[in-house]
Amino acid sequence: MAAAELADEALRSFQPRLLEGGISIEVDTSKELPFVRADQRAMVLALRNLIDNAIRHVRNNGHIRLSASRANSTVFIEVHDDGPGISTARLAALRESIASRSFSPSDGGGLGLAIVSKVVADHGGTLTVDSELGVGTWCTIGLPAC
Numbered sequence: 001m002a003a004a005e006l007a008d009e010a011l012r013s014f015q016p017r018l019l020e021g022g023i024s025i026e027v028d029t030s031k032e033l034p035f036v037r038a039d040q041r042a043m044v045l046a047l048r049n050l051i052d053n054a055i056r057h058v059r060n061n062g063h064i065r066l067s068a069s070r071a072n073s074t075v076f077i078e079v080h081d082d083g084p085g086i087s088t089a090r091l092a093a094l095r096e097s098i099a100s101r102s103f104s105p106s107d108g109g110g111l112g113l114a115i116v117s118k119v120v121a122d123h124g125g126t127l128t129v130d131s132e133l134g135v136g137t138w139c140t141i142g143l144p145a146c
Contacts, residue, residue, distance in 0.1 A: 076143075094129060095129060
């Protein structure tokens with residue numbers, strides 16, 4: 001499956017929400033990237049989760065960037081938003097909840113990200129989450145190229 005196809009399919013259902021919120025989306029994927037071995041349905045759901053998180057946290061008239069790139073034998077798909085970002089302490093707790101698959105549903109404690117992490121790990125890949133207060137959040141899926 002091509003990373004560009006996964007990204008396009010994941011984005012399709014969000015167009016009305018993006019328009020309503022005045023959120024711009026930049027898509028930078030190339031059809032030239034190698035394919036990834038992935039269950040299309042599962043990976044699209046994982047990407048939808050990341051896109052949904054970005055939409056929920058970006059301000060009106062904000063910006064989301066969905067990109068795909070390659071480094072050696074890995075294809076990276078990144079969702080970056082220009083929302084408020086996550087504090088260092090909160091990001092550490094979020095990473096811990098992803099790694100341990102534990103969560104606190106009352107504070108948005110990362111259940112969705114834990115699920116994404118599990119789906120990606122089941123495909124032999126990785127999920128990284130980075131953030132900077134006032135700048136935004138980057139969620140990157142790394143999948144082995146075919």
